[in-house]
Amino acid sequence: MNVDSFLPARVLLVNFNTYDQPYPVYPLGLAYIEGALREDGHVTEIWDVVPPGESLEAAVLRFRPDCIGISMRNIDNAQSHNPRSFTADLLACVAQLRAVSAAPLILGGSGFSIFPERIFDLSGVEFGIVGEGEAAIRSLLRWLRGGGGDLGGIAGLMFRNGQGGTVVVPRVTAASGGGGVPHHDPARLAAYTREGSPLGLQTQRGCPLRCCYCTYPLIEGRRSRYRSGEEVAAELGEMAASGVRQVFFVDSVFNTNNEHVSEVCEAVLRAGVKLNWECFLRPRKGITRELLQLMQRAGLNHIEFGSDSFSDPVLRSYGKSFDFEDIRVSSESASALNIRYTHFIIFGGPGETELTMEQTLARAAALPKALYFATIGMRVYPGTPLWQLATRHEADDAAADHLLEPLFYLEPPLTVTGIHTRLKQLQQTASNWAVGDPPPAFIETMAKLRRRGKGANMWEYVELMQRLGSGLQGTSPTGPTQPSATP
Ligand code: B12
Ligand code: SF4
Structure with missing residues (x-):
């Protein structure tokens, strides 16, 4: 296969954020990731906790993803008088996915990007992407699907070096642009609108x-x-x-x-x-x-x-x-x-x-x-x-x-x-x-x-x-x- 072409992947994108204060927040980061992946011809689907529906395990078994992206928006609620951490929710989500799929897990999101090394270690995922995710996930999927490239050249990527260590490729902030065009599913927009969000x-x-x-x-x-x-x-x-x-x-x-x-x-x-x-x-x-x-x-x-x-x-x-x-x-x-x-x-x-x-x-x-x-x-x-x-x-x-x-x-x-x-x-x-x-x-x-x-x-x-x-x-x-x- 020549290095410019790659096999399109089936990518499941997961939003496990159950925090509903001040209201459930629409997973805009995932909409951007989905928009970028679709532009490269990948087949994508978002599994979302809002509204409650098909279980995560059932969605994986039905969709059969080649890889799974997880978005970690919040690490905690940032309230000193009433603290609540969401790290356990991430670990539970990873365990659910591991129970039904061997697909590599790619973790990103604003919360993850604040403590990337620690969360990468705790969760055991194969890949992490720090900061804006569009360009990095496109290059990673190209690499995963036989399109060549070099993991060490993907800005913001974290991966395991096979000897118990982690490689963290430094981030580069894009010189211009707002990350492309997000893909909005009208049914998801309607679900969040019904929630009053x-x-x-x-x-x-x-x-x-x-x-x-x-x-x-x-x-x-x-x-x-x-x-x-x-x-x-x-x-x-x-x-x-x-x-x-x-x-x-x-x-x-x-x-x-x-x-x-x-x-x-x-x-x-x-x-x-x-x-x-x-x-x-x-x-x-x-x-x-x-x-x-x-x-x-x-x-x-x-x-x-x-x-x-x-x-x-x-x-x-x-x-x-x-x-x-x-x-x-x-x-x-x-x-x-x-x-x-x-x-x-x-x-x-x-x-x-x-x-x-x-x-x-x-x-x-x-x-x-x-x-x-x-x-x-x-x-x-x-x-x-x-x-x-x-x-x-x-x-x-x-x-x-x-x-x-x-x-x-x-x-x-x-x-x-x-x-x-x-x-x-x-x-x-x-x-x-x-x-x-x-x-x-x-x-x-x-x-x-x-x-x-x-x-x-x-x-x-x-x-x-x-x-x-x-x-x-x-x-x-x-x-x-x-x-x-x-x-
Ligand atoms: C706007 C905003 C809000 C608004 C949301 C309005 C709305 N309707 O959407 C409001 C005011 C409601 C809000 C509330 C809260 N927020 Co707020 N919010 C933000 C803010 C400023 C922007 C979030 C956003 O939409 N960004 C735009 C999208 C496109 O970017 P993104 O989600 O980061 O996604 C990109 C990357 O992260 C990455 N990515 C995301 N997912 C994935 C997945 C994969 C697989 C990959 C590869 C990459 C990837 O790629 C995306 C595209 O480049 C961020 C700070 C910031 N500048 O990031 C804080 C932030 C997310 N909020 C935060 C917090 C804590 C909260 C609250 C808990 C605060 C509180 N005590 O009430 C609540 C929680 C709400 C909830 N239910 O979850 C924290 C989260 C970190 C932490 N400390 O846990 C942040 C980072 C701010 C901070 N303090 O550092 N928030
Ligand atoms: S650094 Fe920018 S985003 Fe952060 S509080 Fe100040 S003005 Fe707001």
Whole structure:
């Protein structure tokens, strides 16, 4: 066989993510992988936990894959007061697959890409792909199916060297482009829409900013790579035609560049697509009322601001690229246009004190119509500046397994229980604060509405719960894992 041709493979792609907070998340990464593999002529199928249906084993026995790709999105829920790990779910999934198939397993995904070596060892899979997966899985399949090439030349690939060791080929972030075109199965889009989940759509990859705790530039690279407005509008149109009611622009930050924002919105307006969407925005004075108006006309109905704190010294020490004035101006503009908005706040990171916390709470009370999502402590990930700070004083860093026992940074003398108690007290009077996952009653109400076919946007539920006066009182501190207070 000449080295340019290869036998098409049957590839089963597996999404085992059962976490359903704030809602079940559409496996967009797998849609991209499926799009790339189909372009090379491979026969693919996605096995998904949503909606519950055929068992994984039955799907394997029916489909008879030549190889199986597994997506690991989450390693844990990143909540210090209510920690939950998903590593055991991966191991169970691998065991189920091994029981019915000898096909090689290829593991990828954002969670995997944060702790690749450790998860590769634990899971025993044949191959791992770190970071963006499209180019690497195409080359790997070409190699597996007789098309030649060299495993050592596939950027981001992990494989076993046959002598008990692992080869990790360094990653290279693509110079341009957004990873090709995802393959969306209309039935899967419909299933997630029935769950009330906004469907993910990506307009760019990469983030050039350097917030101290953030893994996003490690997963997607530091260079922003933009898709054209036309491409985004076409995908949005495809989703609208499939009955999708709400979309989430999953870019790490949508407004890395205002020209990109305008280009996307203008293309959507030109294409006449009518579909609501939400996105992560970086609060900036540069988000002018006019820009927000353009976004609103193009479908924006909800903003998630990655604000983290309302105290300027804390923002500086978190490495944020804006100050409270940016937050105030952006919030007031959103409110004036009646666009729902949420601020994500991380209490207890480097530089936080009781005083800075109180300043954040007082400023939060003054912003018009805002919702707040709070986390306590900062999850520490390898490769981030926070990792260096948090592990500096650990006696034996090599022995610490922060995959299985998540490490959270908490600025001494603050404690998880202390911050949690303060936030609980706040919730008595402020129903616009959510701490961790919503309470069981809230989740049950959402499930009931979905069962009645009301798969609306979760923000409508949030507002409904606020009107009912029950607030969003999240989970209490549980479990043995308390954040490690690191100096
Ligand atoms: C957008 C987003 C959200 C949105 C999702 C909106 C939506 N409707 O889709 C919201 C806000 C709801 C959310 C919630 C949560 N999120 Co989130 N989220 C993201 C974000 C920013 C982008 C995810 C995305 O869609 N990327 C676009 C797709 C195309 O990329 P991808 O999935 O990574 O896939 C690529 C590669 O990973 C790879 N790949 C993926 N699968 C496979 C499979 C194979 C076989 C191969 C070869 C390759 C491969 O190739 C793909 C294409 O290049 C990431 C951070 C980031 N920048 O990656 C965090 C991230 C995924 N989230 C994370 C977490 C923790 C959560 C929550 C648990 C937070 C919480 N406490 O509530 C929840 C869980 C939700 C759930 N039910 O699972 C973590 C996961 C790691 C971890 N710590 O466990 C991340 C990485 C952020 C972080 N802290 O580091 N999230
Ligand atoms: S927190 Fe947001 S802006 Fe900061 S580095 Fe991460 S993705 Fe970029």
